[in-house]
Amino acid sequence: MGRKSCTGVVTGAIHIPTVSFGPKEINTTALAEFGEYIRSVFPTVFKTSFVQHEVIGEYSHLFTVQGSDPSLQPYMLLAHSDVVPAPDEGWEVPPFSGLERDGFIHGRGTLDNKNSVMAILQALELLLLRNYIPRRSFFIALGHDEEISGHNGAQKISALLQARGVQLAFIVDEGNFILDGFIPNLKKPFAIIAVTEKGAINLMLQVNTTPGHSSAPPKETSIGILAAAVSRLEQTPMPNMFGSGLLKMTLQELAHEFPFPTNIILSNLWLFGPLVSRLIERNYITNALVRTTTALTMFNAGVKVNVIPPVAQAIINFRVDPAQTVQEVLELVKNIVADNRVQFHVLSAIDPLPVSPSDHQALGYQLLRQTIRSVFPEVNIVAPGVCIGNTDSRHYTNLTTSIYRFNPLYLNPQSFQSIHGINEKISVRAYETQVKFIFEFIQNADTDQEPVPHLHEL
Numbered sequence: 001m002g003r004k005s006c007t008g009v010v011t012g013a014i015h016i017p018t019v020s021f022g023p024k025e026i027n028t029t030a031l032a033e034f035g036e037y038i039r040s041v042f043p044t045v046f047k048t049s050f051v052q053h054e055v056i057g058e059y060s061h062l063f064t065v066q067g068s069d070p071s072l073q074p075y076m077l078l079a080h081s082d083v084v085p086a087p088d089e090g091w092e093v094p095p096f097s098g099l100e101r102d103g104f105i106h107g108r109g110t111l112d113n114k115n116s117v118m119a120i121l122q123a124l125e126l127l128l129l130r131n132y133i134p135r136r137s138f139f140i141a142l143g144h145d146e147e148i149s150g151h152n153g154a155q156k157i158s159a160l161l162q163a164r165g166v167q168l169a170f171i172v173d174e175g176n177f178i179l180d181g182f183i184p185n186l187k188k189p190f191a192i193i194a195v196t197e198k199g200a201i202n203l204m205l206q207v208n209t210t211p212g213h214s215s216a217p218p219k220e221t222s223i224g225i226l227a228a229a230v231s232r233l234e235q236t237p238m239p240n241m242f243g244s245g246l247l248k249m250t251l252q253e254l255a256h257e258f259p260f261p262t263n264i265i266l267s268n269l270w271l272f273g274p275l276v277s278r279l280i281e282r283n284y285i286t287n288a289l290v291r292t293t294t295a296l297t298m299f300n301a302g303v304k305v306n307v308i309p310p311v312a313q314a315i316i317n318f319r320v321d322p323a324q325t326v327q328e329v330l331e332l333v334k335n336i337v338a339d340n341r342v343q344f345h346v347l348s349a350i351d352p353l354p355v356s357p358s359d360h361q362a363l364g365y366q367l368l369r370q371t372i373r374s375v376f377p378e379v380n381i382v383a384p385g386v387c388i389g390n391t392d393s394r395h396y397t398n399l400t401t402s403i404y405r406f407n408p409l410y411l412n413p414q415s416f417q418s419i420h421g422i423n424e425k426i427s428v429r430a431y432e433t434q435v436k437f438i439f440e441f442i443q444n445a446d447t448d449q450e451p452v453p454h455l456h457e458l
């Protein structure tokens with residue numbers, strides 16, 4: 001294949017429909033094609049002697065970049081090549097066209113997360129083409145099943161590295177962004193590096209009742225009983241955990257960016273905390289930062305129009321606040337439902353992750369901060385925060401206690417909705433800046449903490 005332009009490689013990647021449809025449904029043809037594709041567009045990465053490439057779990061990719069200084073502890077960059085499904089309806093352009101129009105590349109995966117896959121490999125390709133030899137070793141792990149929990153990709157890579165005795169200085173994965181327009185009155189963007197992520201529970205509620213003829217219905221059917229139970233859950237939010245969370249720290253760092261009187265209010269959360277937490281929970285996105293969320297995602301019941309339904313089932317997806325545990329949430333749920341005709345089946349449950357360090361000694365955090373300052377000089381605030389979704393990085397807690405989830409991209413509420421939604425797109429400029437960010441980050445990781453002039457400028 002001839003050499004493609006910087007954004008042409010993204011277009012080609014979006015074109016390959018590497019969709020994870022369900023727990024065991026992946027598009028193996030597309031994933032295999034994706035593997036061939038990255039080989040063809042990043043030839044230098046694949047032929048460099050100190051870059052080892054392995055395919056794990058059939059479709060995930062692990063690159064080991066051997067640094068020249070074995071005394072430096074390695075780190076790892078993560079991304080994933082699979083995407084969530086994208087039916088054509090509602091899209092301005094077909095989701096797998098990868099069309100470049102008006103300065104944007106359109107399509108599923110442009111923000112989540114083929115942008116990162118391609119930007120990481122592109123940055124490495126450019127460094128290698130300039131004969132850059134890293135001092136610090138690093139790994140690049142590209143999962144192929146992140147959207148369905150990463151059991152065949154990230155989990156296997158993690159087990160392999162553990163078996164090899166690898167311990168990492170830190171990990172950088174997708175997760176948070178440079179946020180723009182999420183807080184009313186705050187015009188300036190701010191970068192949030194997620195130092196933890198929420199837990200998750202998929203809980204099935206089931207009600208069984210005796211089937212029969214619909215002409216003589218019982219007072220309550222399985223559908224009615226279950227509908228009332230899930231409605232109680234939806235109407236009863238989990239407790240607001242504002243006081244105990246990281247969000248307090250994030251807001252204190254943001255305080256002086258606000259005009260009077262918000263700056264005073266946010267600097268004195270000991271006094272105004274209850275007021276602030278009530279304001280935060282009013283918006284559905286920021287609400288996810290202060291509590292365990294309850295999302296009714298599936299409902300299934302009934303077999304025929306004139307048959308009393310024997311079974312009704314609903315699935316509820318909870319995202320567990322880092323200040324709570326799965327067990328605590330399940331107890332609360334049982335108390336809210338308070339109906340012993342409703343059975344509980346926990347389909348999957350994962351606790352929130354521990355908080356990674358963000359102090360001055362935290363190498364990964366400080367390198368991200370330093371690179372943000374350099375690549376996005378207009379961003380004044382870099383603060384630690386919580387990732388409200390789950391990422392492949394959760395499979396790597398055996399390799400490091402320092403996990404950071406940050407995409408070097410601007411995100412506004414509209415682009416937030418496009419992730420897993422419709423009209424996902426990335427501006428050409430944003431993608432090029434992401435490449436620049438990783439290009440600088442890799443070089444910064446080779447310096448002795450203090451920023452020094454870069455060996456290469458992009």
Ligand SMILES: CCCCCCCC/C=C\CCCCCCCC(=O)N[C@@H](Cc1c[nH]c2ccccc12)C(=O)O
Nearest residue numbers: 146147148149175176179182200285388389390391392
């Ligand atoms: C004051 C600050 C205001 C902040 C506003 C908040 C803005 C939020 C910004 C970004 C959030 C993006 C969410 C990150 C996505 C995480 C990746 C993802 O979608 N994961 C899936 C699938 C998944 C992956 N691993 C697991 C493990 C277990 C269950 C699911 C998954 C997901 O979370 O569902």
Ligand SMILES: [Zn+2]
Nearest residue numbers: 112113146174
């Ligand atoms: Zn993702």
Ligand SMILES: [Zn+2]
Nearest residue numbers: 084112147420
């Ligand atoms: Zn996703």
